[in-house]
Amino acid sequence: MSTGVIIAIVVVVIVLAAALTTVMLRPGGLGGRNLHRRFGPEYDRVLRRHDGDTKATEKELSERLERHKDITLRPLSPQAREEYTARWAGVQEHFIDSPVKALGEADALIENLSRDRGFPDARSGEHFDALSVHHARHLQGYRDAHEIAGRSGDAGTSTEEMREALVRARSMFEELIGADGGHGPTRRDEAAGRVEERNAEPTEHADVTEKEHGSGSRSGVLGRRNT
Numbered sequence: 001m002s003t004g005v006i007i008a009i010v011v012v013v014i015v016l017a018a019a020l021t022t023v024m025l026r027p028g029g030l031g032g033r034n035l036h037r038r039f040g041p042e043y044d045r046v047l048r049r050h051d052g053d054t055k056a057t058e059k060e061l062s063e064r065l066e067r068h069k070d071i072t073l074r075p076l077s078p079q080a081r082e083e084y085t086a087r088w089a090g091v092q093e094h095f096i097d098s099p100v101k102a103l104g105e106a107d108a109l110i111e112n113l114s115r116d117r118g119f120p121d122a123r124s125g126e127h128f129d130a131l132s133v134h135h136a137r138h139l140q141g142y143r144d145a146h147e148i149a150g151r152s153g154d155a156g157t158s159t160e161e162m163r164e165a166l167v168r169a170r171s172m173f174e175e176l177i178g179a180d181g182g183h184g185p186t187r188r189d190e191a192a193g194r195v196e197e198r199n200a201e202p203t204e205h206a207d208v209t210e211k212e213h214g215s216g217s218r219s220g221v222l223g224r225r226n227t
Helices: 003-025 030-039 041-049 054-068 078-095 099-117 127-150 159-178 187-191 194-213
Strands: none
Touching: 030 041, 030 054, 030 127, 041 054, 041 127, 054 127, 078 099, 078 159, 099 127, 099 159, 127 159
């Protein structure tokens, strides 16, 4: 092969690589689609915070992914898993008598569980960012519960609002209890589409409502007990 042909091939490779990089970095390009698929609702939340600026959104999420992608999730012992599950059942039972206290307990329980699994402490400022890298599709429910727990003494926070927050936060609890220690989104996250997640919430809500007005069981107030 002549020197001229080799040079031509090298030039073509360089041009193609540059073109691919441009596409991936372009808002809405390959990189954007990958980020949107990985972060799901969290991508949309960050996009709203950046007033629709996809470039700023993708920059923030890319940096977040780089910081936290290599977190190694620590396994839970069978005893710890059983204790956490029992404590969550207790939170659900407490809700009917003291919604404010129950929501605060749920917030603290998920924070402690995530820390035991290897995620940064909530006081570090990286707590929610790290969880978004590995459990993005269920983060917003926990985030809402955390925020409402912080203002649950306000007269403007209804019991129904707290109940819905606790129901949605349970999804994050279940993810953390069931996570197998692998990197990246869990298989549930990969399989779940945003439309499927939104469609699932009314079903869960209906289940909760039926239990509340049906059996009257304390453990049924927030749906099924986690196992």
